[in-house]
Amino acid sequence: MPYRKGRIVKRVTATVTMPVSVTYNGNVKKLNDIADRRNGLCYRNRFMFSLFFTLCILLLFVCFQSDVDARVKGKCRDCHSMHYSYEGSEMTYGGRAGPFPELIEGGCLGCHAQNPSGDENIIEVGKARIPQVLHHMENSDLAAGNFYYVADGYNPDYSKGHNVTEISLQENPPMDVPPAFIPGVIIPGGNGPQDWPNQRQLNCAGTWGCHGDRTKDDPYEAIYGAHHTDDSEIDGSTVGKSYRFLYGITGKEHVDWEYLATIDNHNGYRGNITHDTMDTISYLCGECHAKFHPNPKLGGRKEVGQVYNSLWVRHPADIAFDSVHGGFAGSEYQAYITYSLEAPVAFKEPTGGETEVDLNSVIMCLSCHRAHASPYPDILRWDYNNMFARNGVAGTGCLTCHTRKGGPM
Amino acid sequence: MLFVLEPSRECPAMVTGDCEACHALYPGMMEEAEPGKPQQYVLKNTLCVNCHSNTDRDTIKILGGARVPVVKNVVTPSHILAGGNFYYVAKDFGDRKGHNVDAVTSTDAKFMGVPPGYVREYDPSLAGYNTEKPLTCAGSNGCHGNRNVKDPFESIMGTHHSEDTPIDGSTTAKSYRFLKNTDRVKGVLGLEDDEWNQNSSSKKHNEYSESIDLLCASCHGYFHSRDNTGKKSPWFRHPVDIALPETGEYTIYNPDVQPPNDRAGIRTYNPDAPVGREKVPGLPSDEVFPGEDLVICLSCHMAHSSPYGSILKWDYENIIAGEEGKGGCFICHTGKGE
Numbered sequence: 001m002p003y004r005k006g007r008i009v010k011r012v013t014a015t016v017t018m019p020v021s022v023t024y025n026g027n028v029k030k031l032n033d034i035a036d037r038r039n040g041l042c043y044r045n046r047f048m049f050s051l052f053f054t055l056c057i058l059l060l061f062v063c064f065q066s067d068v069d070a071r072v073k074g075k076c077r078d079c080h081s082m083h084y085s086y087e088g089s090e091m092t093y094g095g096r097a098g099p100f101p102e103l104i105e106g107g108c109l110g111c112h113a114q115n116p117s118g119d120e121n122i123i124e125v126g127k128a129r130i131p132q133v134l135h136h137m138e139n140s141d142l143a144a145g146n147f148y149y150v151a152d153g154y155n156p157d158y159s160k161g162h163n164v165t166e167i168s169l170q171e172n173p174p175m176d177v178p179p180a181f182i183p184g185v186i187i188p189g190g191n192g193p194q195d196w197p198n199q200r201q202l203n204c205a206g207t208w209g210c211h212g213d214r215t216k217d218d219p220y221e222a223i224y225g226a227h228h229t230d231d232s233e234i235d236g237s238t239v240g241k242s243y244r245f246l247y248g249i250t251g252k253e254h255v256d257w258e259y260l261a262t263i264d265n266h267n268g269y270r271g272n273i274t275h276d277t278m279d280t281i282s283y284l285c286g287e288c289h290a291k292f293h294p295n296p297k298l299g300g301r302k303e304v305g306q307v308y309n310s311l312w313v314r315h316p317a318d319i320a321f322d323s324v325h326g327g328f329a330g331s332e333y334q335a336y337i338t339y340s341l342e343a344p345v346a347f348k349e350p351t352g353g354e355t356e357v358d359l360n361s362v363i364m365c366l367s368c369h370r371a372h373a374s375p376y377p378d379i380l381r382w383d384y385n386n387m388f389a390r391n392g393v394a395g396t397g398c399l400t401c402h403t404r405k406g407g408p409m
Numbered sequence: 410m411l412f413v414l415e416p417s418r419e420c421p422a423m424v425t426g427d428c429e430a431c432h433a434l435y436p437g438m439m440e441e442a443e444p445g446k447p448q449q450y451v452l453k454n455t456l457c458v459n460c461h462s463n464t465d466r467d468t469i470k471i472l473g474g475a476r477v478p479v480v481k482n483v484v485t486p487s488h489i490l491a492g493g494n495f496y497y498v499a500k501d502f503g504d505r506k507g508h509n510v511d512a513v514t515s516t517d518a519k520f521m522g523v524p525p526g527y528v529r530e531y532d533p534s535l536a537g538y539n540t541e542k543p544l545t546c547a548g549s550n551g552c553h554g555n556r557n558v559k560d561p562f563e564s565i566m567g568t569h570h571s572e573d574t575p576i577d578g579s580t581t582a583k584s585y586r587f588l589k590n591t592d593r594v595k596g597v598l599g600l601e602d603d604e605w606n607q608n609s610s611s612k613k614h615n616e617y618s619e620s621i622d623l624l625c626a627s628c629h630g631y632f633h634s635r636d637n638t639g640k641k642s643p644w645f646r647h648p649v650d651i652a653l654p655e656t657g658e659y660t661i662y663n664p665d666v667q668p669p670n671d672r673a674g675i676r677t678y679n680p681d682a683p684v685g686r687e688k689v690p691g692l693p694s695d696e697v698f699p700g701e702d703l704v705i706c707l708s709c710h711m712a713h714s715s716p717y718g719s720i721l722k723w724d725y726e727n728i729i730a731g732e733e734g735k736g737g738c739f740i741c742h743t744g745k746g747e
Contacts, residue, residue, distance in 0.1 A: 073731035076738055082647040089523045101643035127729070186717065220643040228745045327716050
């Protein structure tokens with residue numbers, strides 16, 4: 001679940017202690033250096049221009065702040081209730097009674113699913129902007145999708161999403177255990193669970209969830225402190241400094257969780273085709289769905305197939321287009337040129353501003369799937385039942401990558 | 410409230426001064442009695458408040474030569490004392506800013522006389538809290554005096570003239586601020602600042618112990634029970650009677666005051682968010698030891714009334730995370746303010 005982050009704002013302070021002159025070629029001179037030109041209209045004009053130019057630059061600094069500081073901002077009381085009490089009564093949130101760990105008002109869903117039938121995908125409470133993982137804002141699902149499609153009470157279809165506790169009931173066997181689960185895989189900080197008991201439902205965080213430190217059973221303990229961590233640098237070293245609080249994962253976070261994202265301003269997903277790190281977004285998926293990931297710490301080649309230039313047993317993730325069967329040159333993947341928000345790719349060092357796709361771009365789980373829930377079965381980004389070879393719409397769905405499958409070959 | 414008055418050198422435990430200053434505070438205070446029989450006070454419920462109130466802004470007043478801590482000013486108090494000031498609940502500021510004590514203000518309109526979180530089993534008094542009666546300064550429906558005695562006046566009778574050292578909780582007079590609780594529970598222990606924290610600093614202040622929390626829990630036990638607060642982090646409710654953690658953000662308690670270099674691991678006491686001590690020191694200490702000193706109810710709340718909702722020591726509405734805030738919650742939660 002994409003957790004709340006405050007609006008990301010980098011404040012740039014420019015302090016001017018002495019007027020400066022900026023020449024057309026960009027050189028900057030102190031006025032003292034041009035003292036010999038202080039007489040006459042020519043000097044005054046140049047000085048006024050220089051002053052105007054300087055002020056414009058300062059204005060640019062003020063107006064175009066960029067984003068880094070991402071920790072939660074706002075009143076403590078907007079999220080926390082010290083004693084789960086107000087005016088002598090206990091509080092409930094969306095019909096859920098507490099108290100909730102960390103004194104949170106309503107737990108994870110109390111903040112991130114405040115109004116399931118409402119039409120806000122990002123709710124502002126005080127100074128905090130909170131991404132909603134369960135809402136009913138038309139055509140405005142965030143990057144991870146929308147649990148609305150799988151939430152009990154809203155005509156759910158359990159094939160369309162992860163069945164998270166308090167959103168949906170647990171799925172029936174065999175889907176009560178993560179498909180392709182492998183016991184005891186290596187995860188950041190330790191090992192994944194040695195067993196996934198049938199009665200164990202998915203949580204937002206912790207051992208039985210996606211977010212936070214998955215070596216910790218308690219979901220709140222797993223995510224503890226992350227929202228207040230300075231995560232201006234996403235390096236995966238702590239939960240707070242991990243991409244979307246997915247412990248160990250790196251990447252670039254779009255400030256609006258991809259609401260109104262553009263091809264040059266989107267989430268930046270981390271991929272790694274050498275499979276020697278645990279910081280890719282696909283590795284996170286593989287921690288539960290291990291048989292789908294070629295990393296030897298997960299399913300490895302045995303489960304996925306030969307990694308490079310081979311025929312696959314399962315659709316690969318964390319491989320680049322240049323490692324596909326037959327090679328990149330002359331392949332259909334060459335025609336995927338412009339970054340697609342519908343079928344995004346990962347990058348070795350993502351910036352979130354990549355507009356082009358090339359042989360080094362990395363296929364990932366999220367190229368096809370969303371994380372939470374989607375309108376389509378298998379949490380796909382598109383309706384697989386309407387993907388047609390030879391008659392498909394080019395540049396959509398599977399055909400975004402498999403460019404020669406849609407039209408006449 | 411009934412706090413100990415100024416001790417004299419000769420007899421440190423007893424109030425000194427002109428008797429009539431307190432016992433004939435206003436005409437009609439004592440009812441006429443037959444010769445040979447003791448006089449009785451009239452309007453007992455207002456007596457405590459009358460002595461401990463002031464019409465001007467001063468929060469320590471002189472009465473017959475005795476220094477009297479003021480718990481209720483008629484006008485805005487200049488420096489509220491450690492317990493707070495009933496000014497904020499006596500005026501039309503709303504019930505949320507203080508305890509609605511009889512003779513100060515009317516019964517809380519929301520709680521209707523029921524202490525929030527009251528659990529009978531946590532109340533050691535024999536009588537228990539009577540929700541049909543108002544909250545009083547002392548007695549079984551109050552905080553001070555012996556809470557086994559229903560009558561507030563009787564529960565504290567004589568204490569002002571009793572030996573009150575050492576503060577060992579053995580008697581009402583020898584309990585911190587006359588907070589005896591009951592015979593089943595040792596009186597509150599602590600170190601009393603001689604100015605009731607009026608001019609408090611890191612080096613001059615009250616010292617508290619966990620026994621103060623037990624007193625609060627007598628009426629608000631639900632918030633003290635480990636079953637309700639949780640037994641470890643992450644907590645369900647803000648815990649009390651736990652050590653200030655010696656890890657994470659708490660290691661730099663009171664971050665605005667850097668302790669000397671030779672005191673590594675020791676932080677500087679802040680009266681705005683005080684800690685309790687396992688063992689009450691003989692003198693106020695400016696040192697705070699994370700991992701040892703305690704989070705207590707009074708770390709965040711005042712006892713009587715404060716300018717802020719929930720009788721907090723600060724305005725919770727204006728504690729804003731992530732914007733370099735200082736003070737308040739951030740004295741302990743140092744990582745949230747930056």
